[in-house]
Structure formats: structure tokens, C-alpha cells
Amino acid sequence: MPSLGLLSRNSATWLGPADWLHRRAAQQPQWPDPAELLAVTEYLSELPALTTPQEITHLHSQLVKVQAGEAFLLQGGDCAELLGTDAVQGASGKQRLLAEMADRIRTGLGLDVVTVGRLAGQFAKPRSEPTEVVDGVTLPVFRGLMVNGPEPVASERQPDPYRLLSCYYTAKHVLQELRGRLWTSHEALILEYERAFRRLDAASGEHYLLSTHLPWIGERTRQIGGAHVAFLAAVANPLQVKVGPNATPDDIVELCEILDPQRIPGRLTLISRMGAAAVSERLPTIVAAIHDRGHSVIWICDPMHGNTVKTANGRKTRYLSTVHDELAAFFTVMATQRQHAGGVHLEMTCGEVTECVGGIGVSTEADLEQNFESLCDPRLNEEQALSTADLIAKSADRPVPIQTRGN
Numbered sequence: 001m002p003s004l005g006l007l008s009r010n011s012a013t014w015l016g017p018a019d020w021l022h023r024r025a026a027q028q029p030q031w032p033d034p035a036e037l038l039a040v041t042e043y044l045s046e047l048p049a050l051t052t053p054q055e056i057t058h059l060h061s062q063l064v065k066v067q068a069g070e071a072f073l074l075q076g077g078d079c080a081e082l083l084g085t086d087a088v089q090g091a092s093g094k095q096r097l098l099a100e101m102a103d104r105i106r107t108g109l110g111l112d113v114v115t116v117g118r119l120a121g122q123f124a125k126p127r128s129e130p131t132e133v134v135d136g137v138t139l140p141v142f143r144g145l146m147v148n149g150p151e152p153v154a155s156e157r158q159p160d161p162y163r164l165l166s167c168y169y170t171a172k173h174v175l176q177e178l179r180g181r182l183w184t185s186h187e188a189l190i191l192e193y194e195r196a197f198r199r200l201d202a203a204s205g206e207h208y209l210l211s212t213h214l215p216w217i218g219e220r221t222r223q224i225g226g227a228h229v230a231f232l233a234a235v236a237n238p239l240q241v242k243v244g245p246n247a248t249p250d251d252i253v254e255l256c257e258i259l260d261p262q263r264i265p266g267r268l269t270l271i272s273r274m275g276a277a278a279v280s281e282r283l284p285t286i287v288a289a290i291h292d293r294g295h296s297v298i299w300i301c302d303p304m305h306g307n308t309v310k311t312a313n314g315r316k317t318r319y320l321s322t323v324h325d326e327l328a329a330f331f332t333v334m335a336t337q338r339q340h341a342g343g344v345h346l347e348m349t350c351g352e353v354t355e356c357v358g359g360i361g362v363s364t365e366a367d368l369e370q371n372f373e374s375l376c377d378p379r380l381n382e383e384q385a386l387s388t389a390d391l392i393a394k395s396a397d398r399p400v401p402i403q404t405r406g407n
């Protein structure tokens with residue numbers, strides 16, 4: 001494993017801290033009053049950060065082990081987090097469930113497990129459409145509690161910058177509630193929030209994003225010339241990018257070159273979220289192209305976002321069997337490409353929600369009506385999440401010889 005000294009980026013990135021300001025940022029809310037937004041973000045930028053460069057460097061060292069095939073990354077939590085006491089009280093249950101899953105995976109694979117929550121910041125949602133029609137009225141869509149409210153009423157759907165403060169205080173309390181060290185991650189979507197937590201670390205001379213440990217760029221915001229890519233290229237945190245079925249090998253190679261020009265071990269995780277039907281066809285050429293261009297990344301699988309379907313009632317759901325099919329196909333692709341299947345990224349929660357079909361008590365779409373609580377996408381419940389951990393424990397690869405350039 002390289003020493004931590006080798007992880008320094010020496011600020012030699014292609015993109016500087018201000019470059020993102022000149023680029024188009026997809027999926028941003030139409031804030032009604034720019035002066036109000038500025039007042040809130042200036043206030044946030046004076047508040048204590050949520051994570052530290054030391055913690056982030058420690059996580060980075062764990063991700064180096066994942067990339068080397070010595071560990072497995074387990075990442076999971078809500079699609080869209082709640083605010084206030086609901087979020088704080090729910091956090092330890094999710095931590096307990098992730099720990100139980102990690103135990104099963106560790107035992108099954110004989111590998112260390114690095115556990116990361118979608119927690120303490122997963123408050124904003126990119127959406128497929130900007131508006132929706134409810135009872136004949138066209139409304140802005142719900143974009144997560146960082147932006148607006150889920151109730152289908154015009155006043156609730158108006159973006160409100162004061163929500164950024166509620167998110168910060170919720171994240172702070174969630175972090176206090178979590179016992180042990182559970183790393184945090186979220187989609188770095190709302191750039192006005194994130195910029196308030198991009199702080200210069202005097203010790204290293206690097207900028208870190210201190211709203212989380214492990215930020216990711218979503219499928220809808222990974223445009224090569226876009227603001228999200230430029231913003232994250234200029235921070236020293238390890239980064240993740242979602243890779244959907246329409247991504248081309250050239251797109252993803254270019255993203256690797258922008259986000260990890262120095263090819264730093266552990267810096268970049270690519271999250272394949274192709275869908276069970278597409279993964280075997282679409283993923284191999286991307287994996288091969290990245291390898292051929294001399295990039296080495298962590299590959300993990302999000303078997304949720306490519307497998308969302310709508311029920312006759314208009315609910316979004318996912319079938320556990322399809323989720324498991326995508327995972328199995330991902331492991332096969334990785335083995336065929338002689339790459340480490342580095343981890344999974346799941347939408348899940350503890351308790352008895354009925355949001356995905358499959359397993360005990362949710363055998364049909366009609367069963368979804370019993371306890372569908374998600375603010376956005378359907379999550380695995382506790383039993384479904386544990387059965388997914390069992391599948392991983394049985395069917396992911398044992399450490400394979402990692403293909404290095406020139407093999």
C-alpha cells in the first residue's frame with residue numbers, strides 16, 4: 001500500500017478552485033431571492049465544518065486497500081434523508097444494519113469491509129423532470145428537503161434557502177449520534193451548499209470538501225464541461241461518479257483524466273448503475289477502456305438506480321430479484337475483466353418499510369401500500385438488505401489478480 005505521503009495531489013489538478021463558477025450547473029433549484037441565498041451560504045461558510053481533512057485522509061487510505069483488492073466497500077442509506085429528530089433518531093439504526101451487513105460480507109469474503117453511510121448530507125435530489133402535474137396543477141418537482149417540501153402544494157415546492165441551514169444542523173446532530181466511525185457520503189448536488197464547506201487546509205495547502213467524507217457526482221450531473229465535475233476536480237477528497245447505461249467509454253475515460261489526472265490510488269470510485277438488463281453488455285467496454293488508458297479506479301455496483309419501475313398505482317419500486325441479478329452480473333463482468341469487484345452502493349433503511357418487492361411480507365406490488373415511507377426512491381428494508389449482504393458474501397469474487405497496465 002502506498003504511504004499516505006503519496007496521496008498528496010500537490011495541487012497539480014487541471015482545474016482550479018474557481019473554474020466551476022464559469023460552467024453550467026445542471027439540476028440546480030431556481031432560488032427565488034439570490035440575496036437571501038447568498039446571506040445563508042455566507043453564514044454557512046463561517047460555521048464549523050462537518051468533517052476534517054484528517055478523517056478524509058484516513059478514509060482515503062482505506063479506499064487504497066479497496067482498490068488493491070484487499071477490502072470491500074459497503075455504502076448505503078436513504079435515497080433522500082429526513083431532517084431534524086427523525087433523521088437523528090434513524091441514523092443509529094442504519095449504522096447498526098450496515099454493521100451487521102459488513103460482518104456478513106467480511107466473514108463471507110474474508111476481506112476487510114469499509115463502511116460508508118449515505119448519511120449526514122444526502123438531502124438533495126436530481127430529478128428526471130423539472131415539474132409534475134398533481135390534480136391538474138403543474139408544480140415544481142420535489143428536489144429533496146435541502147431545497148423544498150414533498151407536499152404537492154405550490155408554497156411547499158418553492159425552493160427555500162433557509163433549508164440549507166436545517167440540513168447543516170441535522171447533519172451535525174446525525175454525526176454526533178453516530179457511534180464508532182462511520183464514514184459519510186452524499187451526492188454533491190447543490191453547489192451553493194457545497195461551496196460553503198470547501199475549505200483550505202493550511203497543513204497540506206489543499207482544498208477539502210468538509211460537508212462529507214466521500215462526495216459523489218450523480219448520473220445527471222457528470223457532464224464533462226459541467227460545474228459539478230469542475231467543482232469536485234479541485235478538492236482533495238476521494239470522489240465517486242455514477243456511471244449509467246448511456247455512458248460511453250470515451251466519456252468515462254475523459255472523466256477519469258479530469259478527476260484523477262495524477263492517477264492517485266483510492267482517489268476515484270466509479271459506481272456502475274447500468275440496470276440488470278444492460279450491465280453485461282455496457283460495462284465491459286468501459287472497464288477495458290479505462291484500463292487501457294492506464295487509469296486504475298475502484299469499481300462498485302449500485303444495483304438500484306437502473307432498475308426502478310412504476311407500478312400500476314404510479315409508485316416507483318424495485319424488484320429485489322432484479323437488484324440481485326444486476327449484482328450477480330456485475331461480479332461476473334468484474335471477474336471476466338480481471339478487476340476487483342470493489343463494493344456496493346445501496347438505497348436501504350432499517351425496519352419494516354415496504355418499498356421494494358421481494359422477500360418476507362412484500363411478495364406483490366399490492367404489499368407496497370402497507371408501509372411506503374421513502375421521500376424519493378424505494379429502499380431495501382432490513383430483511384432485503386441482509387439478504388443482499390448474504391448474496392454478496394457468497395457470490396462476489398475472492399481477491400483476483402488485479403490487472404495492471406501492460407498485463
Ligand SMILES: O=C[C@H](O)[C@H](O)COP(=O)(O)O
Pocket residue numbers: 079125126127128129305376377
Ligand atoms: O435518486 C435518484 C433520483 O433522484 C431519482 O431516481 C429521480 O427520480 P425521478 O426519475 O422520479 O425524477
Ligand SMILES: C=C(OP(=O)(O)O)C(=O)O
Pocket residue numbers: 079126187217218219220242273305
Ligand atoms: C440520484 C441518485 O442516483 P443516480 O445519479 O445514479 O441516478 C441517487 O443515488 O440517489
Ligand SMILES: [Mn+2]
Pocket residue numbers: 079305347376377
Ligand atoms: Mn435514489
